[in-house]
Amino acid sequence: MGVLEDKLFIVRFKGGSRAALCRIYEKYRTDLLKLAALLLNDGAEAEDAVHDVFVAFARSADRLRIGGSLKGYLLTCVANNARNRNRAKQHRQTVGLDETDAVACESATPEQWVTYSEELQRWSDALAQLPYEQREAVTLHLRAGMTFRQIAELQAVSVNTAKGRYRYALEKLRATLNGELER
């Protein structure tokens, strides 16, 4: 039912329906925000990532081609955007420009769009302890429902490497969370 509904939304969206775009946005924005928050561990960055994805989506009506599910397509877009942001953030930290950029970002978004639950923040903090590729593997598999093959394609690695990253991530999460419980 959901898949058929999405197909209908896409057809209407490509045909110029504003209502279809709004329905797609309302249906998936929170899932995308949760994924972005877990991947980036930064509320403002997560909001920007999801905003970017929807802006690109809204502009793509005339050339949009979705082979699989709409949700999978949007989640992949967010994962790609989050990875680019993570790389850019690491680069900024290397060259020491991070603080300047943070000030610029705050002035660009005067009103907060999303408030994240404590539970989400806790998981996001725990995942932030992992190297990005491992964080991505575990988040995309458990929260976005992606298969290891899909994750491997996204990360441009073999399926075994994706599975390895997932296993390492779980082990590290276990150590981190058990250590927190003992304290």
Added chain:
Amino acid sequence: MRSAKDIERSLKQADLDVDVNTRTDRAIQSELVDLHREASCRPSTGDGALSRVKLGHVALAAVVMIAVVGALFIPHREPPKSKDTPRPVAMISAAEMLTVGQLKAAYHRGGLGALEAQCEKAAKKMDVRSEKLSIGELIVELEDR
């Protein structure tokens, strides 16, 4: 102590809520609608041209396929064999006299002699003056008329 399986299950089933600010949400929706409208109004460029080219290729391929299938599977129609009494030669036009069917029929009737006679009759009908006229020349003559 939690096992890796427990961690896996917890993260998978965790109820991770987000609370969305309605005002910002509406502003973003409005922005997206404007962008969508602009994109929809924009004349299609490369993709449209590409699809037209592709459509042309598909149409051409379809025509070729129909022609090949037609040539292979549709039986060639022989000239209708008249069930009534054969028309007198005078009633048959010169062009008809020189069709493959008519020439073949003449050959079957009386061999090369009958074939030659058929050609001569056609030549007379066309008022061809040349005494010696090949079939090829007759056809050229016919095409000129």
